[in-house]
Amino acid sequence: MEKIITSNENLLIKATSEILKIKSVKGDSLPNMPFGEGPAQSLEYALNLADSFGLRTRNLENFAGWAEWGEGDEMIGILVHLDVVPEGSGWTYPPYSGEIHGGKIYGRGAIDDKGPAMAALFALKSLKDAGIKFNRRVRVIFGTDEESGSECMEYYLRHDEAPTMGFSPDANYPIINGEKGILIFSFTTSFNFKKKESGVEILSFKGGHRPNMVPDYAEVRLSGGDVEEVKRVVESFAETIPSDFEIGYDDAIIIKSFGISAHGSTPEKGKNAAMLLIKLLGQLELIESQKDFINFINDKIGLDTTGKGLGVDLEDEVSGNLSFNVGVVEFDRTRATVTVNIRYPIKYKGEQILSQISRNTPEYINIENVSDNKPHYVSEDNLMIKKLKGAYEKVTGEKAYCFSIGGGTYARMFDNCVAFGPNFPGKPELAHEKDEYIEIEDLIKNLRIYTYVLVELVK
Numbered sequence: 001m002e003k004i005i006t007s008n009e010n011l012l013i014k015a016t017s018e019i020l021k022i023k024s025v026k027g028d029s030l031p032n033m034p035f036g037e038g039p040a041q042s043l044e045y046a047l048n049l050a051d052s053f054g055l056r057t058r059n060l061e062n063f064a065g066w067a068e069w070g071e072g073d074e075m076i077g078i079l080v081h082l083d084v085v086p087e088g089s090g091w092t093y094p095p096y097s098g099e100i101h102g103g104k105i106y107g108r109g110a111i112d113d114k115g116p117a118m119a120a121l122f123a124l125k126s127l128k129d130a131g132i133k134f135n136r137r138v139r140v141i142f143g144t145d146e147e148s149g150s151e152c153m154e155y156y157l158r159h160d161e162a163p164t165m166g167f168s169p170d171a172n173y174p175i176i177n178g179e180k181g182i183l184i185f186s187f188t189t190s191f192n193f194k195k196k197e198s199g200v201e202i203l204s205f206k207g208g209h210r211p212n213m214v215p216d217y218a219e220v221r222l223s224g225g226d227v228e229e230v231k232r233v234v235e236s237f238a239e240t241i242p243s244d245f246e247i248g249y250d251d252a253i254i255i256k257s258f259g260i261s262a263h264g265s266t267p268e269k270g271k272n273a274a275m276l277l278i279k280l281l282g283q284l285e286l287i288e289s290q291k292d293f294i295n296f297i298n299d300k301i302g303l304d305t306t307g308k309g310l311g312v313d314l315e316d317e318v319s320g321n322l323s324f325n326v327g328v329v330e331f332d333r334t335r336a337t338v339t340v341n342i343r344y345p346i347k348y349k350g351e352q353i354l355s356q357i358s359r360n361t362p363e364y365i366n367i368e369n370v371s372d373n374k375p376h377y378v379s380e381d382n383l384m385i386k387k388l389k390g391a392y393e394k395v396t397g398e399k400a401y402c403f404s405i406g407g408g409t410y411a412r413m414f415d416n417c418v419a420f421g422p423n424f425p426g427k428p429e430l431a432h433e434k435d436e437y438i439e440i441e442d443l444i445k446n447l448r449i450y451t452y453v454l455v456e457l458v459k
């Protein structure tokens with residue numbers, strides 16, 4: 001087996017570099033290309049490569065596709081994705097070139113998730129090359145819309161066979177067998193101006209783009225206030241709470257707030273620009289009709305990221321504590337929306353959390369646009385997990401263990417599926433960052449681990 005793996009190493013490096021040249025960011029839907037040209041092209045590349053290895057393939061109308069080998073009723077799925085998030089700015093090397101520097105392949109998607117996708121495909125090729133007897137089929141399933149809602153895998157599940165068991169190389173090693181529930185909803189309220197009110201009025205407020213990100217910027221426009229007074233409040237605020245505000249003025253007073261972005265599943269790692277600005281607004285003399293809502297948000301949420309104020313700071317032994325992120329805040333003169341992204345421990349139910357929050361929310365505020373993505377958990381006694389542990393320990397010499405995350409891989413859409421790699425403990429998290437790369441050594445290690453896992457799983 002070692003010899004066959006070695007013979008595939010250079011081909012894997014080349015294929016990874018090639019597929020990184022395809023800009024597979026989601027685009028406008030075109031005829032027979034639901035997510036645009038780029039994702040469809042990257043799928044075509046992967047399926048052509050699989051065809052050239054002699055594997056069976058299928059393209060599901062450019063939503064998803066697969067490459068399969070082996071015989072048997074049961075099927076092992078390896079769930080990967082070929083779409084990428086936009087490249088952003090500040091790259092040292094061009095983001096769609098697949099250039100190699102200092103033992104690293106650079107490019108958007110190198111670690112998330114094209115490199116691992118290619119490693120999985122070459123693992124299957126290695127088994128085929130070795131002429132191993134398969135008692136179960138192995139199918140590498142390629143999705144093309146993981147970064148924007150995983151419509152690809154929903155389509156797959158509606159039109160094709162669900163794996164008996166499987167793993168998704170789209171997170172971290174060793175083994176992620178638990179993913180928290182994801183609850184998203186908005187607090188909304190309308191402002192009814194009954195009479196002319198005195199005080200500062202919020203004309204507009206904009207902070208954050210997506211519920212699953214910590215806003216790194218927010219901006220408010222105010223009328224009816226005194227600029228000098230606002231400046232004083234900002235200064236004294238900054239003395240007690242680390243914050244970064246900028247005050248401007250045109251026909252309104254403008255306050256800009258700068259924070260630090262982070263993923264919505266780890267809000268404690270960021271600095272929420274929108275919530276800092278709301279906290280500041282709480283110290284101004286706001287008009288009566290807006291004041292209550294601002295006070296509610298500050299009293300019940302504020303800068304906390306545990307859900308304590310709303311009585312939902314829950315935890316369990318397996319998956320840890322609940323996280324609470326305010327991802328989007330929008331106000332105009334008549335209406336306000338505060339959108340929240342909660343990751344809750346696997347032992348709990350979304351409805352439980354929601355009803356607890358409702359109890360702590362006054363009547364004039366609505367809870368709207370609720371979406372609840374249930375927690376996912378695979379028991380450690382599962383036979384597949386034992387084999388994943390074995391292969392990981394054999395290749396790395398490190399102890400394998402299971403852990404839980406805030407959630408969000410393909411694994412949660414399938415029974416008996418876990419996330420497994422590709423990032424090794426202690427390595428930087430490069431997904432969605434500029435200068436994303438995969439170390440060639442790690443790419444090859446992934447190939448080895450996936451190959452040995454499959455050897456065990458097809459027995």
Ligand SMILES: [Zn+2]
Nearest residue numbers: 112113146170
């Ligand atoms: Zn990914």
